[in-house]
Amino acid sequence: MKNNAIRNSGGISVYISSKLHKQVPIRRIYEQFENCVILYCEYSTLYDCEDIIMYFTYVSPEGSCCYNDQDEKNGISQMYDNLETITYDYPQALLYIAGDLNSRCKDFLDYIPFDDLFYIFGNIDYDGSTFDIPRNNKDNIRGNNYGKSLVNLCYIFNMHILNGRFPGDRCGEFTCFSNDCASVVDYMIASSLLFQYIKDFKVFDRDDSDHFPFFCVFEFPYRSNTIVNNINDYPLNTWKFRWRNSLCDEFVLTLRGLLQSRYNTLLDTINSNVNSAVDLITVIYQDAGKCMLVNFRYFSSQPPWWDDECDYLKSVKYIDLH
Template sequence: MLNLNCCGLVRKSQYPEFIKLISDHDIICLTETKTDNFDNINIPEYTFKFKNRKSHSRVKSGGIAFGYKNEMSKYIHIIETKSSLVLWAKISADFLQTDEDLVIGNVYIPPENSLYKITDALYELEQELLKLSVNFKYIMLVGDFNSRTGSDIDFSNIENSKHDIVSDSDLCYDYSNTLQELNMLSIRKSKDILKNTYGNALLDICKNNNLFILNGRVNGDKEGYFTCRSSSVVDYFYLLI
């Protein structure tokens, strides 16, 4: 699966190297597509679904696209919601050979200091997640969150709890053991040591919903490499456990 801020899909789709990058993946999650309802994106052997930003100016901005190989069409179902921040797609368990379907949310959240900032964007995203988690066991969030989380812990750590006594066994569940069972690092790494307001809010969402950051924790990115201009980590993979 490819997760990429393409910063203008119409222009990028004209470059052979971009098409080659797409062709190396079955599932494509793109953000900042800067497309509108009049754009015609034609990438051979792929189907793309779009959630375009409603623009009040001549300058296109934002936008999300979810793409997949045509041969996967019968296994993919787009889940329609009102949120402009996320495009949801369900991938059949038959294709994945899992016990249940996987739901992927492709996310783009405008920067917190942007003219396109959406009030309570992360709260809106959390509400979307909560609604879908009622019916789906496996949920993954990917995309550009414009949230800097440093390397702070993203789950409630029992050892650091301020409560001396916790009677509810659910509250005592040690997710660090679960991460180890999944061959993930308990403490994730990140090259980006800074945080912003969105990052703090996103960490709270993780702790409240058993949502775990995969960056800096899984094979392929155990160092938490920069995702934006070699200076920050704002693009993430999250998994609901």
């Protein structure tokens, strides 16, 4: 909370699932940095990927009074200084940023296209990038200085915006409606190497606030030498499947691939904890059978506001009662 704010302003809160915390060591770092919460997530202990540093932040808008007593008036430049320290201390970790950045990026590129003798991208002395996934953005009328600073930050740290790049957000939906204006100012940004583990990104249309909630889905492969000692290490989902002969080949192919990739993990788990091994086998079959999932809402007589979260809570209640 800023003491010199003209109106009440909120802080930053980060909540972590206890189930995830049991699987992956997570700790807060750089507590001295202002206006952000930074977590070091040791994903490499369980998954076949690098550790991830998650940077949750709020950047005050351009011209905010909070910059009056500061030499640096650009909130994105302040974030740059923090990231420079982080990447120096943790050069192997992948970066993930989320928050209200008050940056309007219009159609600015957040990567450097291929440069050669006949084409040089702008006045920028950076290496070209192999990343070239197009980004859609409904807020394409105007940008701002923060937006230019943000894409420049992406160039330097080899990061890219998730908004407008995944099936759940093909059009680059607005994330904020305020002052009779719709804009995209809330972002998730990730290292290039992290994109291979991101399966989807979506902006919800709930109006609990003038900023809409948004989420992304990560999917990491387990390490081949991971030994699971706790029966709760593999969370089981309450899903409903319906066998379809037309999808049999897809199911078998997916199952074969999952068994091959997790074969060593499964053998080690069987030797150490047979109950966890049974859970792992169940998870493998569930993952392979996702092509045959039944969407509860299509067969439900629930009210229009009923969603997947309600289905999940109802199933948990049913399990607890029985």
